[in-house]
Amino acid sequence: MDSSASERSHTESAMIETNGLRYSYKTRRGPVEAVAGVNLRVAAGDLFGFLGPNGAGKTTTLRMLATLLPPDDGEATVAGCNLRREPQQVRERIGYVGQRGGTDPAITGRNELMFQARLYGAPAETARKRAAELLTVLDLEVCADRPTGSYSGGQRRRLDIGLGLVHRPRLLFLDEPTTGLDPQSRAYLWDEVRRLRDGGTTIFLTTHYLEEADALCNRLAIIDHGKIVAEGTPDELKRQIAGDVVTLGVAGDQQAVLALLAQQPFVRNSGTEQGLLRLYVDRGETAMPAILRLLDGAGLELQTVTLTRPSLDNVFLRQTGRSLRETAA
Amino acid sequence: MKTLRDTWIVFLRYLGLFVHNPAWIVIGVVQPLLYLLLFAPLLKSIAAAPGFPPGGAYNVFVPGLLIQLGMFGAVSVGFSLIAELRLGVIERLRVTPVSRLSLLLGRALRDILNLLIQSLLLILVSLPFGLNIHPVGLLVMLALLALIALLFASLSYAVALWLRSEDAFAPLVFTAALPLLLLSGVLLPLTLAPAWLRAIAAINPLAYAVDATRAIFNNHLGSVSVAKGVLIVAVLAFLALAVAARSFGRAAA
Numbered sequence: 001m002d003s004s005a006s007e008r009s010h011t012e013s014a015m016i017e018t019n020g021l022r023y024s025y026k027t028r029r030g031p032v033e034a035v036a037g038v039n040l041r042v043a044a045g046d047l048f049g050f051l052g053p054n055g056a057g058k059t060t061t062l063r064m065l066a067t068l069l070p071p072d073d074g075e076a077t078v079a080g081c082n083l084r085r086e087p088q089q090v091r092e093r094i095g096y097v098g099q100r101g102g103t104d105p106a107i108t109g110r111n112e113l114m115f116q117a118r119l120y121g122a123p124a125e126t127a128r129k130r131a132a133e134l135l136t137v138l139d140l141e142v143c144a145d146r147p148t149g150s151y152s153g154g155q156r157r158r159l160d161i162g163l164g165l166v167h168r169p170r171l172l173f174l175d176e177p178t179t180g181l182d183p184q185s186r187a188y189l190w191d192e193v194r195r196l197r198d199g200g201t202t203i204f205l206t207t208h209y210l211e212e213a214d215a216l217c218n219r220l221a222i223i224d225h226g227k228i229v230a231e232g233t234p235d236e237l238k239r240q241i242a243g244d245v246v247t248l249g250v251a252g253d254q255q256a257v258l259a260l261l262a263q264q265p266f267v268r269n270s271g272t273e274q275g276l277l278r279l280y281v282d283r284g285e286t287a288m289p290a291i292l293r294l295l296d297g298a299g300l301e302l303q304t305v306t307l308t309r310p311s312l313d314n315v316f317l318r319q320t321g322r323s324l325r326e327t328a329a
Numbered sequence: 330m331k332t333l334r335d336t337w338i339v340f341l342r343y344l345g346l347f348v349h350n351p352a353w354i355v356i357g358v359v360q361p362l363l364y365l366l367l368f369a370p371l372l373k374s375i376a377a378a379p380g381f382p383p384g385g386a387y388n389v390f391v392p393g394l395l396i397q398l399g400m401f402g403a404v405s406v407g408f409s410l411i412a413e414l415r416l417g418v419i420e421r422l423r424v425t426p427v428s429r430l431s432l433l434l435g436r437a438l439r440d441i442l443n444l445l446i447q448s449l450l451l452i453l454v455s456l457p458f459g460l461n462i463h464p465v466g467l468l469v470m471l472a473l474l475a476l477i478a479l480l481f482a483s484l485s486y487a488v489a490l491w492l493r494s495e496d497a498f499a500p501l502v503f504t505a506a507l508p509l510l511l512l513s514g515v516l517l518p519l520t521l522a523p524a525w526l527r528a529i530a531a532i533n534p535l536a537y538a539v540d541a542t543r544a545i546f547n548n549h550l551g552s553v554s555v556a557k558g559v560l561i562v563a564v565l566a567f568l569a570l571a572v573a574a575r576s577f578g579r580a581a582a
């Protein structure tokens with residue numbers, strides 16, 4: 001979509017570069033492999049989207065990059081610093097907004113922001129000013145002096161993001177910034193994220209929403225079972241799918257229909273999902289009549305037919321075998 | 330320098346949380362008073378028992394109450410940390426460049442301050458009942474209590490970071506604290522105990538703290554047991570501090 005941004009990402013210096021990052025959680029019932037060798041490159045200025053179904057390893061990857069978890073294996077450079085050798089420098093340069101947020105319900109938003117600014121080294125007066133500034137920018141003045149326990153979901157999420165921004169980091173990690181928000185709050189956060197990007201902040205965000213990734217991000221990576229399964233601009237990823245998708249609802253023997261259609265030359269790929277057959281075809285408008293003729297001839301009954309142009313959802317489904325909508329928390 | 334500054338900032342946050350919660354203040358005041366009100370009436374009669382150590386009844390029991398107050402107050406501080414772990418507060422703090430030691434020390438200083446105020450209250454209220462303590466003794470006593478609070482608060486935070494669940498934390502901590510307390514001579518002086526019990530108590534660090542406390546309240550400030558008690562608790566407190574600060578640094582999962 002944003003072609004200038006995607007070109008930039010290949011020429012300019014990397015903000016994040018990882019090589020073979022791995023992490024297994026050590027549990028009482030043995031290790032759980034969460035990230036199984038992740039290679040990523042995020043350029044300065046990117047708005048990078050990290051997609052994947054539940055449990056794919058998104059949060060674990062982020063937590064490693066934010067110095068919260070020491071990688072079992074692999075190397076990474078984050079904001080120009082070596083993750084293993086210079087964690088303190090990495091911390092000074094990045095902002096991180098966790099999936100759960102991280103505010104105390106008994107403390108006011110203003111005090112949380114001031115405390116956070118002081119942790120990053122600001123003197124009291126500077127911290128006060130910065131807090132006031134962020135409260136204005138994030139439209140939180142109405143609730144600034146109330147304990148955060150009384151905030152609405154959207155207000156709390158905006159405060160979380162403000163906490164990640166107090167020290168004006170050049171790289172910001174956002175773990176599912178909009179999950180659980182109403183459409184209005186989400187639109188507001190999208191604008192905020194774009195403003196940050198325009199201001200030169202590199203943003204690495206995870207999301208369950210493909211339309212979010214499509215609308216916001218100039219580069220995407222899809223992770224599944226701890227491995228990157230696809231990477232590129234939204235357009236590149238959609239082009240990988242090429243062609244159209246025909247979805248069929250079958251009344252009777254699904255396997256018979258699948259067997260019949262899968263061997264047709266115009267069908268590139270096929271699969272079933274939740275009682276629906278999905279065919280990837282070169283040209284949907286000519287494939288549809290052919291499909292109908294074939295099924296008629298074989299005496300197989302059809303309930304529904306839909307034709308869709310490729311979307312990121314299809315990419316996701318192809319890469320992970322799951323539809324992102326079902327996995328969304 | 331940075332550690333000092335960070336510690337101060339973290340201390341202020343947790344002090345603020347405490348001060349803004351009236352429930353904590355009420356509990357903080359009522360607890361020591363309850364100890365006195367419900368325990369003191371028993372003292373008079375028991376002070377006449379054979380083998381009862383010298384000194385007035387209050388001078389024998391208040392030291393024990395102080396240590397008990399300190400220990401139980403300090404071992405339970407981990408509860409609040411578990412709540413913060415769940416909220417993601419600790420993760421948020423760990424992403425900042427704040428010193429890991431400060432994350433622990435700032436909280437522990439708040440806990441120490443809280444305990445010292447409670448202890449002073451208990452001592453002040455006991456004075457009219459015949460407790461007497463030398464001003465220097467009082468200072469040494471408060472220093473010892475601060476070290477005890479640091480020791481048990483650090484341990485409590487380390488265990489909380491390790492277990493991460495109130496359900497596991499409560500039984501473990503209180504089960505561990507009880508024998509320490511019983512075998513310290515806090516509740517009844519160990520001079521009344523049979524030899525085998527005294528032998529076990531000899532390896533209980535808290536018993537040395539109680540000995541030191543009693544010596545302080547008997548105006549034997551120069552006695553070996555004061556130095557021994559303070560030294561043992563100090564060494565253990567700094568070990569516990571190191572362990573807990575390390576846990577804050579790692580705190581995986």
Ligand SMILES: Nc1ncnc2c1ncn2[C@@H]1O[C@H](COP(=O)(O)OP(=O)(O)OP(=O)(O)O)[C@@H](O)[C@H]1O
Binds near residue numbers: 034
């Ligand atoms: N503390 C933990 N202990 C053990 N296993 C864990 C822990 N945290 C995560 N896991 C496991 O690691 C894997 C990756 O989890 P992770 O949180 O990184 O996924 P995610 O992509 O962020 O998922 P979601 O979209 O649901 O947030 C999952 O299988 C998860 O169950």
Ligand SMILES: [Mg+2]
Binds near residue numbers: 099
């Ligand atoms: Mg996650």
